Amino acid sequence: MILDGKAVSNKILEKLKDKIEKFSIKPHLVVILVGDDPASKIYVKNKKAAAEKVGIRSSILELNSSISEEELLGKIKDLNRDPDVTGILVQLPLPSHIDKNKVVETISPKKDVDGFTPENVGRLVIGLEPYFYPATPQGIIMLLDEYGIQLEGADALVIGRSNIVGKPMAQMLLRRNATVTQAHSYTKSLEDKIKTADIVVSAVGKKIVRCKMVNKNSVIIDVGIFRDANGKLTGDVDFDLISPEVKYITPVPGGVGPMTIASLMYNASKVYH
């Protein structure tokens, strides 16, 4: 059965729109774009479009790639202080002369719609309520919940340990009482681990979940998205061969991608003072 991220995302965005319509002051998301990476430009434009669709005000702060780290941190501090700005999102990657960690650390946890600051990550881990959950893992949980997939007691395998997906995904599954294994490039016998897991979240960016590695009750969540040799968008999972073999699977595109947008907009609609 296909987990239809596109449909669930649309449903969430509709609800969000209705909710925000009733707000007397609309949330205001500022997206910072440093330099002119074409892919980043598209992502930023899409986020702005999604925000506008649900009634969130949004601005793009375009900065020259030659901006100094200090100047960028200064801009973020200004936005932290600005009561009219309710969310700040820095589009990655940043130019190499800028320390990404310093940038992320500077964003106020109460405006950190990506949920990447140490304070929000720490709260996620120790069981306090973070101001924002990271968008992609939160979107995946929303999708699993929509289909009533049981997380409590499930053996979940998270492949990949990025700060954006793998690590927060593991924490969010753990909070829902799954038994979580975090796998990565040093992991041995990955095939066996995939085969025996109830839920597999793959966030690697290359073909890694192939035929015969799954079981008939597997729930397969494919976070990877990249172009194959023929230029076709594809994910970590060999979808055509695997989809008949498992219980649930997300397609690429149309699975995790739209859920990430819905989840990000859910975050951007939250206002802390």
Place this chain on the structure above:
Amino acid sequence: MILDGKAVSNKILEKLKDKIEKFSIKPHLVVILVGDDPASKIYVKNKKAAAEKVGIRSSILELNSSISEEELLGKIKDLNRDPDVTGILVQLPLPSHIDKNKVVETISPKKDVDGFTPENVGRLVIGLEPYFYPATPQGIIMLLDEYGIQLEGADALVIGRSNIVGKPMAQMLLRRNATVTQAHSYTKSLEDKIKTADIVVSAVGKKIVRCKMVNKNSVIIDVGIFRDANGKLTGDVDFDLISPEVKYITPVPGGVGPMTIASLMYNASKVYH
């Protein structure tokens, strides 16, 4: 082979003493004790004694159990500001009218020798250097390293998910490139998971790792410590039956306990300004 926490701890404390002897200004640890729980009193006294042994100044701030939350938070803020205080440790548990999380959150991350604040936990998870690593997991890593036990690529099972041991332990093993599974009360087939793991860290507080559950290459780390029906100190692991079956095992007492003290003193020796 027995992992001799007592011996390794003494070695670390000796080195620490030599190092601190050369400091012109000695670190100053303040331990906050609220109420008069007898076990807490003993723990606090032991921490003070360990600090003094290695040349760390230490004070115990004894507070009446009737202290209000606000007043306690005020005391912590005073200590945060006091340049003569380099480390702050709040002995748990706290009286029920005080929110433990608020207390932990109030400690400055740069004086948080327990490594429990959201900022330090977040840094641990996202791969930044925390100011302090949580004492028990750090002590366990020190012990594993002392015996040259390979962590990279090892299948590690952490049983328990407390903020003090289980969760930071998983993160520290992950940072060392182990494949980490976090198990807890909802975990199914725990026996099989113990049997197939290379490294098992049990932090539950009841007898959970028994005979026939291990393999001959298992490394078993027992964090549990409690008194059995006969009043004898024991751990999560059935030591007498299991120790002949595995490669490495920690005894209780004399394993993780002394390593926690060494690790805490290592933290208390660090000074941030």
